Amino acid sequence: MxxxxxxxxxxxxxxxxxxxxxxxALGFVLIFKASGVFNYAQGVLALFAALTLVGIQQGxxxxxHLINAAFGTSLHHFGWTVPAVxxxxxxxxxxxxxxxxxxxxxLKHLVGQEPIILFMATIGLAYFLEGLGDVMWGADIKTLDVxxxxxxxxxxxxxxxxxxxxxxxxxxxxxxxxxxxAALVAALVAFSQYTKQGRAMRAVADDHQAALSVGxxxxxxxxxxxxxxxxxxxxxxIMWGTKSGVQFSLSLIALKALPVLMLGGFTSIPGAIxxxxxxxxxxxxxxxxxxxxxxxxxENWFAYVLALLFLVFRPQGLFGERIIERV
Amino acid sequence: xxxxxxALAAAMLMAASPVMADLVVPNMSYRTGPYAANGxxxxxxxxxxFTLLNERDGGIGGQLIQVPECETAYNTEKGVECYxxxxxxxxxxxxxxxxxxxxxxxxxxxxxxIVLYTPGxxxxxxxxxxxxxxVFNAPANYWDGASVAVSHILDQEGGDLSGKKxxxxxxxxxxxxxxxxxxxxxxxxxxxxxxxxxxxxxGQEQKSQWLQIRREKPDYVIMYAWGVMNQxxxxxxxxxxxxxxxxxxxxxxxxxxxxxxxGAGADGYKSLTFHGVGQDYPLYDDLRTHVIDAGKAAGAxxxxxxxxxxxxxxxxxxxxxxxxxxxxxxxxxxxxxxQLRDGFEALEITPERMAELGLPDFGQPIALSCDNHGGxxxxxxxxxxxxxxxxxxxxxxxxxxxxxxxxxxxxxSTAYAxxxxxxPRCN
Numbered sequence: 001m002x003x004x005x006x007x008x009x010x011x012x013x014x015x016x017x018x019x020x021x022x023x024x025a026l027g028f029v030l031i032f033k034a035s036g037v038f039n040y041a042q043g044v045l046a047l048f049a050a051l052t053l054v055g056i057q058q059g060x061x062x063x064x065h066l067i068n069a070a071f072g073t074s075l076h077h078f079g080w081t082v083p084a085v086x087x088x089x090x091x092x093x094x095x096x097x098x099x100x101x102x103x104x105x106x107l108k109h110l111v112g113q114e115p116i117i118l119f120m121a122t123i124g125l126a127y128f129l130e131g132l133g134d135v136m137w138g139a140d141i142k143t144l145d146v147x148x149x150x151x152x153x154x155x156x157x158x159x160x161x162x163x164x165x166x167x168x169x170x171x172x173x174x175x176x177x178x179x180x181x182a183a184l185v186a187a188l189v190a191f192s193q194y195t196k197q198g199r200a201m202r203a204v205a206d207d208h209q210a211a212l213s214v215g216x217x218x219x220x221x222x223x224x225x226x227x228x229x230x231x232x233x234x235x236x237x238i239m240w241g242t243k244s245g246v247q248f249s250l251s252l253i254a255l256k257a258l259p260v261l262m263l264g265g266f267t268s269i270p271g272a273i274x275x276x277x278x279x280x281x282x283x284x285x286x287x288x289x290x291x292x293x294x295x296x297x298x299e300n301w302f303a304y305v306l307a308l309l310f311l312v313f314r315p316q317g318l319f320g321e322r323i324i325e326r327v
Numbered sequence: 328x329x330x331x332x333x334a335l336a337a338a339m340l341m342a343a344s345p346v347m348a349d350l351v352v353p354n355m356s357y358r359t360g361p362y363a364a365n366g367x368x369x370x371x372x373x374x375x376x377f378t379l380l381n382e383r384d385g386g387i388g389g390q391l392i393q394v395p396e397c398e399t400a401y402n403t404e405k406g407v408e409c410y411x412x413x414x415x416x417x418x419x420x421x422x423x424x425x426x427x428x429x430x431x432x433x434x435x436x437x438x439x440x441i442v443l444y445t446p447g448x449x450x451x452x453x454x455x456x457x458x459x460x461x462v463f464n465a466p467a468n469y470w471d472g473a474s475v476a477v478s479h480i481l482d483q484e485g486g487d488l489s490g491k492k493x494x495x496x497x498x499x500x501x502x503x504x505x506x507x508x509x510x511x512x513x514x515x516x517x518x519x520x521x522x523x524x525x526x527x528x529x530g531q532e533q534k535s536q537w538l539q540i541r542r543e544k545p546d547y548v549i550m551y552a553w554g555v556m557n558q559x560x561x562x563x564x565x566x567x568x569x570x571x572x573x574x575x576x577x578x579x580x581x582x583x584x585x586x587x588x589x590g591a592g593a594d595g596y597k598s599l600t601f602h603g604v605g606q607d608y609p610l611y612d613d614l615r616t617h618v619i620d621a622g623k624a625a626g627a628x629x630x631x632x633x634x635x636x637x638x639x640x641x642x643x644x645x646x647x648x649x650x651x652x653x654x655x656x657x658x659x660x661x662x663x664x665x666q667l668r669d670g671f672e673a674l675e676i677t678p679e680r681m682a683e684l685g686l687p688d689f690g691q692p693i694a695l696s697c698d699n700h701g702g703x704x705x706x707x708x709x710x711x712x713x714x715x716x717x718x719x720x721x722x723x724x725x726x727x728x729x730x731x732x733x734x735x736x737x738x739x740s741t742a743y744a745x746x747x748x749x750x751p752r753c754n
Contacts, residue, residue: 006542009538010535010538013534013535013538016534017532017534020532065627068627072622076629130359131359134359134363139358139359139363139364139367140364140367140584141364141558141584141587141588143587143588143590144588145590150562150565150566151565151566151568151592152566152567152568169538169541169566169567171534171566240531243531243559243562244531244555244558244559244562244588245555245558245584245587245588247361247364247554247555247558248359248360248361248363248364249361249362249529249531249554249555250531250555251361252361252529252531253531256531256532283535284534284535287535288535288538288539291535295525296499296523296524296525296536297499297525297526297527299527299532299535300527
């Protein structure tokens with residue numbers, strides 16, 4: 001009986017973790033859906049967004065180390081701090097500007113190239129952005145506090161203790177992540193279904209040439225999609241950065257999104273969510289039930305095994321578009 | 328023109344000569360990548376100490392020290408590439424700050440006659456100088472750390488651990504697995520249950536592990552982690568309300584970087600250390616005067632006194648003392664790798680010497696020999712005060728349990744000697 005109750009706790013935590021994975025996967029899906037580009041830099045976008053947010057919030061002077069080295073000054077901070085909401089809004093603005101620059105300086109020159117060329121460009125972009133983040137904001141670990149609560153939910157612990165005689169652990173940050181992810185997905189779906197720009201984005205996703213022929217600007221759509229992906233990266237960066245501090249390993253969260261994408265499909269927003277939940281629950285339950293028999297630390301590889309199993313039966317992923325090749 | 332060319336050649340020769348005679352101590356650093364937050368202060372401390380010696384003392388024994396830097400990004404392949412490129416500069420000693428790179432370099436340095444100095448990391452059994460001629464890991468190693476942590480817990484529990492449960496949360500890598508055998512031996516000796524909990528790298532997601540800890544309720548948690556695994560583990564421990572004063576990290580899990588993200592919740596967290604804390608030492612005044620304020624610091628100069636910076640300084644200090652000893656033994660300031668090895672094997676750093684160097688009570692006495700390349704292996708416990716934002720030393724030096732450790736070192740080094748065809752020396 002105890003094992004069943006523990007498994008229930010693990011299941012719920014797996015769902016919550018899955019939401020965190022899905023937050024990262026969403027950014028990949030948005031860009032892939034609209035442009036067919038697998039954006040290798042999505043993890044670094046989350047890092048860059050989180051670094052920028054902390055930098056703005058704490059009033060850090062960007063490129064301070066560079067300025068100090070060049071001019072012999074000792075500048076570090078402006079001397080003010082910025083409220084979290086305003087800092088998030090300003091960071092979102094920076095991400096829009098970044099999207100514009102990425103389109104202007106990189107993507108525009110690669111129109112009509114093979115997807116693999118665009119993929120390679122995003123690899124270069126990832127390394128560039130990582131270096132830029134380092135030079136702009138420094139490589140130290142930064143504490144991110146935008147007012148999100150962390151730690152065990154007492155209400156859930158006491159309620160489950162009354163029901164089962166064992167209080168479940170649910171992190172309040174994970175509850176917030178779930179609420180925010182739900183709101184984000186609802187907003188994205190509403191945007192793509194009910195706005196002119198959203199419909200244009202879907203048209204580009206369905207057929208570039210046809211969209212161009214009816215006057216939709218491909219370049220505008222790319223800037224818009226990269227901006228939205230940048231905002232999603234900011235949300236993911238806030239959630240993961242609150243847990244671990246903002247540091248350069250944040251970019252590695254992309255590794256957690258890959259099996260989610262393989263499972264949910266690269267072109268489906270609901271797929272990213274469902275894929276995240278399946279991976280989160282699957283890896284946590286496997287670690288709980290089988291992990292102790294094989295020495296533990298199964299989560300990293302099990303997520304990929306699970307995704308590969310799905311791939312065998314549904315190569316396009318659970319919610320991906322059916323692959324039809326006509327000869 | 329006829330006079331200009333020979334003059335130019337002579338000038339070039341004169342300019343080149345001192346460079347050829349300089350002592351080359353490379354800085355194998357990682358200032359980029361996921362582990363940069365720790366790699367930067369260590370590299371800065373390491374380089375700044377040698378800069379201080381060059382600026383204040385004119386080097387060591389009149390020889391300037393060159394510290395060429397090579398970026399490894401904490402990546403084993405890049406570390407080996409760095410080794411190959413640095414080799415052409417005739418380095419005396421290397422300190423790669425990576426257990427993975429250390430394992431790759433151990434067979435190479437034996438061929439190339441270069442000393443490998445791995446304080447507090449690397450291959451533990453390299454303490455046995457009879458087998459590992461070119462490797463030194465004083466003042467303490469991973470197994471010393473595990474033993475000292477258990478000794479501290481014993482002290483906390485009134486000398487009796489029977490029926491207690493200790494969890495080891497470890498980085499699922501060669502480094503993280505190092506203490507397992509030691510802890511298994513100590514578990515048998517003291518009668519506590521050992522719960523082994525691995526975390527895959529990088530360790531950003533540890534929910535399963537901390538749910539397990541919450542279910543199994545260990546009395547203490549010992550942690551061997553690095554990088555983001557540290558910050559996440561401490562945050563998760565705070566989240567499940569694990570008592571921080573019963574959570575003890577190895578020295579690689581005990582820097583400001585590791586505790587700061589968890590805020591006030593990390594108050595009371597403990598870790599091992601093999602050196603002092605803070606910057607209230609005369610040496611730091613010299614560093615400020617001759618290096619930081621003079622604009623010659625390796626970094627921004629804002630890391631001084633941090634745990635990892637101090638560790639970099641300490642590593643450089645031990646190397647500098649070994650170089651001075653080697654020069655004394657060789658009777659010349661120009662030494663090679665073999666002479667530095669001899670210097671390390673005759674190294675003795677007393678408390679008085681540490682005070683002379685401006686770091687009183689900072690490190691333990693070090694006395695190495697041909698067969699002992701690891702020193703006494705003492706360590707202390709430091710505790711984090713979140714309110715003050717600083718570490719405090721809460722114990723004196725604690726000895727590791729040689730009864731458990733020595734047989735393990737003998738066994739592991741003998742196995743390596745047989746595998747590598749090494750004839751034990753020092754007889």
